[in-house]
Amino acid sequence: DTGVSQNPRHKITKRGQNVTFRCDPISEHNRLYWYRQTLGQGPEFLTYFQNEAQLEKSRLLSDRFSAERPKGSFSTLEIQRTEQGDSAMYLCASSRQGAPNEKLFFGSGTQLSVL
């Protein structure tokens, strides 16, 4: 299966620690997105890359959050000094710009629990 891959699937951390998640998009997809989903809510857009360029950032993405896509392939999302409110499912999606029927393909997510 060559879908969107996210690692780890689950992460438990203590408040104040830093965490990093990884997303591997579908290989020919040049657009990559991060969303956050809290329990009982729909996903919320965080940020969006086209190739290696970060084109959009939501105001939800505080200074403690940073996302990178250094070579236009995989992406990492780092949260510094985690807070309990950061507990959520972090979703990654990818798409191919200009595809006739462009659509987002989502990964299964990384579940973060901050204790």
Add this chain to the structure above:
Amino acid sequence: AQSVTQLDSQVPVFEEAPVELRCNYSSSVSVYLFWYVQYPNQGLQLLLKYLSGSTLVKGINGFEAEFNKSQTSFHLRKPSVHISDTAEYFCAVSPNNAGNMLTFGGGTRLMVKP
């Protein structure tokens, strides 16, 4: 700004019965509307989308949705549901037809009972 409201957080229904999941949106610009499904432990999957043209849109797994501009609605329907349709359904709106930077509703859990 765009927003999406899904009026029902849970919809229980018996197998082979029809179902409608409601979605209303608000937008100050042109809208492109989507329905996604999330099965347990799986990623979100696109069911269908409305970009332009016919207001009745057909999607995968026998689902369809109707765009109603005057009612600002995009309700999802299926004439006969199966146990396998049990999942979380999300309505979403995008400012562009690529469907990125989606704004999602809170979701509706469809529970199909035998």
